[in-house]
Amino acid sequence: MSNRQCTVLVCQGTGCISGGAEPIYSSLEGEIAKPDLRENVHLKRTGCHGFCQQGPLVIVEPEGFFYSKVKPDDVHEIVQSLLPERKVVKRLLYRDPITNKRIPYYRDIPFYSKQQRTVLRNCGKINPEDINDYLASNGYQALRKALFELTSEQIIEEVKHSGLRGLGGAGFPAGQKWEACRRAPGEVKYVICNADEGDPGAFQDRSVLEGDPHSVLEGMIIAGYAVGAKQGFVYVRAEYPLAVKRLYIATAQARERGFLGRNILGSGFVFDIEIFQGAGAFVCGESTALVLSIEGKRGMPKSLPRPRTTEVGLWGKPTLLNNVKTFANIPLIIIHGSEWFASRGTERSKGTAIYSLTGKVANCGLIEVPMGIKLREIVYGIGGGPPGGKAFKAVQTGGPSGGCLPAELLDMPIDFDSLTAAGSMMGSGGVVVVDEDTCMVDVARYFLDFTQKESCGQCLPCRLGTYQMLQILERITRGEGVPGDIERLEWIGRRVKEYSLCGLGTTAPNPVLSTIKYFREEYEEHIYNKYCRAKVCALGMFRIEPDECVLCGLCQGVCETGAVKEIRNKFFIVQDYCNKCKSCYTICPVGAVRVEKYLPKEVTK
Amino acid sequence: MEDHLSEILPSYRGKRSKLIPILQEVQAKFGYLPEEVMRELATFIGIPECEAYSVATFYAQFRLMPLGKKRVAICRGTACHISGAPKILEATEKVLGIKDGETTADLEYTLETVACIGCCALAPCLRINEDVHGRLTPAKASELFPAPSTNKGEQDVQ
Structure with missing residues (x-):
């Protein structure tokens, strides 16, 4: 192969296709049809490259130039850069979110360089249809x-x-x-x-x-x-x-x-x-x-x-x-x-594990790492941490059968056994990062809603247990939680785990039990203070801070129940009318709308 | 209807294990599982009608009612949920004028929620037939559909 020859790989995973990889492939095909190019440039469709967030992806081999978020308009420039001498199109290179530098080769991108891709060795390199x-x-x-x-x-x-x-x-x-x-x-x-x-x-x-x-x-x-x-x-x-x-x-x-x-x-x-x-x-x-x-x-x-x-x-x-x-x-x-x-992995879990890293991280995608890697390496090393400077809250592993692990466990090496010991599980290998804007009670409710619907209904603990737990969780997120609800959830959860017939039931309470274990204070706030610190649930007392309010009146315009009133030079919210839809909170340009805790009666008195 | 069924059935042997593939092919052809077809294929396989019905109602894929031309599936996977899938669903319900699981009166759209389409890196996302749309906001989701007024107008004509 002469050094004029090169291969252009176009990712055709579901993620990149939905980002528009198909028109890119066809316009590359059109450009490369010119005689000089046809002999030297090979165009190839590949499977998923893993870095779906940056899709559609185009890679030029043998150098390994990594172009991210490619648009059909960029195709001409890419093809021009291939011959007579191969240059890199700087504009399209991946930009590291931390150092803000462009990285030309994909093996140098932290997302890839920290991985060990063995099962995924061919993904993104070969044409899966050939x-x-x-x-x-x-x-x-x-x-x-x-x-x-x-x-x-x-x-x-x-x-x-x-x-x-x-x-x-x-x-x-x-x-x-x-x-x-x-x-x-x-x-x-x-x-x-x-x-x-x-x-x-x-x-x-x-x-x-x-x-x-x-x-x-x-x-x-x-x-x-x-x-x-x-x-x-x-x-x-x-x-x-x-x-x-x-x-x-x-x-x-x-x-x-x-x-x-x-x-x-x-x-x-x-x-x-x-x-x-x-x-x-x-x-x-x-x-x-x-x-x-x-x-x-x-x-x-x-x-x-x-x-x-x-x-x-x-x-x-x-x-x-x-x-x-x-x-x-x-x-x-x-x-x-x-x-x-x-030779890779831990004492009892060998080889590598593949995780889909999603949620509130800068770099989402499919990763393959050795068993026993620390959670911190995955979330911060490969994932780049939560974007926009938000605070990390937890990692949810194993989907509806797994649980949530808090920041304290970031340095835990993860494999089959350590995850189970922490109240979660490997499950299918989903790793969902959640930040301060995510309510843990809502996450638990979400997973239980899923398992409750998917329960086949054959055995009683699973059929009724998940239903009852869901009822309690829905009540809590609506602000109707009563003292004793947390204990009730734990009591039912333990029994569903113990007596269900199959893996669905025995793991269904995991998301609830693990969030209660690590984030109990969030449950307590929902029940006693009618407050959701992530501001996801329709809870809390809405109030306009007069010192910060710029009197634009947007909140009044957007309020569907007419709870925002105006007197002389200030706006305020009538609590009896407020349905906690958060419209005013979302629309306020200066962040003057506050969501606060209801204090328990004894204290306010 | 019988013509279609006579196209589908001969390629299968009348075996119990072929029930799900046959149901899938019938649904691919008609868009749903019509009652007459269900009766006929139960006889073909040699199982009671109630058993064919019990299988068809167990799996999420099968529909006993006609579907809209465009199937809108809102992803409610974990990544989508925490990135705001409930708001996307709300916006879509508003613009189409139907709730989750319903079909517009003009049989144009069916709205459903699915557990995960596997485009978590593009969350929140939805799928219209085979096309996935990612990184949505409620506003972007609404733009994927005609304005609610025109949609409603068509319903009135019906």
Whole structure:
């Protein structure tokens, strides 16, 4: 390749597409069609690059120039910069929010330089719709090695030795599961990839499927060979149309090249993969519910005591069920060996974890870091902290099954076990940062509202417990909380956790219990002072500070209930009319509207 | 209606496990699950009608009522919630004149909320059919739709 040659990568993840990546790709295509350029410039669509917030992203290889927030109008300038001599378009480079300097190469951007991208190694580098790209980056080499150099027992031994734990959330050791499935009696076995990523605030499974679908397929085929299955399923959310499309393309290409089907690579091994689109039920992430869903039934978890899915799974046959990321790790373990894999991470959690870092941080996106990294590294090192100088309040991990961790725990190394000990969990790996403008009671109510709606209704503790807890929380956020509500929430929460049938119920109270544990004073303020310090709930006493008021009258104009009155040279709010809609608070240009606590009666007297 | 169904069914074997894929294809074709079609496909698979109904009502994807031409899905994921999704929903409800889960009388828009569309970095966001719109404010969200007055006018015509 002469040094005139270069590749222009255009991110085609869901985030960048919604930011307008498609018109950028087509105008690049148009510009590059000119004869001189056509020979030297390769244009490539890639999967998600992770840094969705800066999208649409365009990267020029081999240098690695990183252009963010590209618009179709910028395309001409980018193409001009490629030939005859490659220059950098300074204007489009990423600007570091802290130092305010432009950073030309993407490997130098803190968001990327602090990560260890192994599962995401190909995401954003290869074209997910072209198997040749995957093959060129050592794709399907692990399958070849597994089929021709290793026995099933050796593969399982490698997976066990690597210490890989299920990355779907619960963290069950993958090797043990594989072994149990292999040992289970029966001729017919199945492998299922769980891509029913239903947690609000998590999108890593989707990004892996969209950016590097073949790595998941390869992992599944190896799993099929190891446990003795002939058929695999990918259970993917129908709400992820792009992931579904790319999976169909990937399976068709793999079949064509002989990586799927009868007699894979001439080894005599038979395996095929079918794609099943989940119809939208959060509880179907639970293994027994997922299996029932593929069978065409209502996805309700089987009642206890139930045999493990590895013994009695799909259509009553032994079934191996793992998450997308778990399968994507398998080719790496086979190629590089279990020692390499186990060299990263903590004592009991090996390898890397993928988090979707979202919420109130400067840099949102998909990140991959070693297990055991400190929360501070994620929130401040990679995420750049809350934007606009706001104060950090908490991190919510694990979605509706997880909990909130306060600032005191920022230096805690995070892995499966430390998160569980702190009252949260790894869950699907969503990391949502919240700042001082977020009300913790409202966050708890929000998650419970979600789990309550998604509860399948089969067992009583979950069905009624989550409903009752939600009623209490709604009352508190409306300002009708009564003394004893916090204790009632804890009492019900502990029982729902203990007696529910499946993972949904046993983790549903986590957001409530963890916010009570770490942010009890916010609950107390809501109940006793009718005040929300984040000013999210419709609570508090609204008052106009006369010394700061500039008498513009905007608050009076916007008030729907006519609570803002005017006398001579000042405005004031009539408390009896105020419905706490916050319109005056939001519109005031000088911040003269104050929201204050109601003081308990004894004190004001 | 029967013509459409006879296009869909032959590609499936009449097996219980194909119930959800068939329902998905029927919905893709009609936009919802009409009652007659449900009866027919229950017979085709060989299960009681009530079981087909129980599956169709369990999953969030399936609709028993016709949908609007444009499906507006407001994301209520965590990241969107803390960045102001409730305000976006409120603004959209106002501009379309319908509540969450309803369809405009002219069958133009259906408004729904979804758990997460996975565009958390662009929060708050909403999706109209397949197109995602991110980094919204209540004002920007309202601009995505025709003004409420014209919408209402069409309803009156209906």
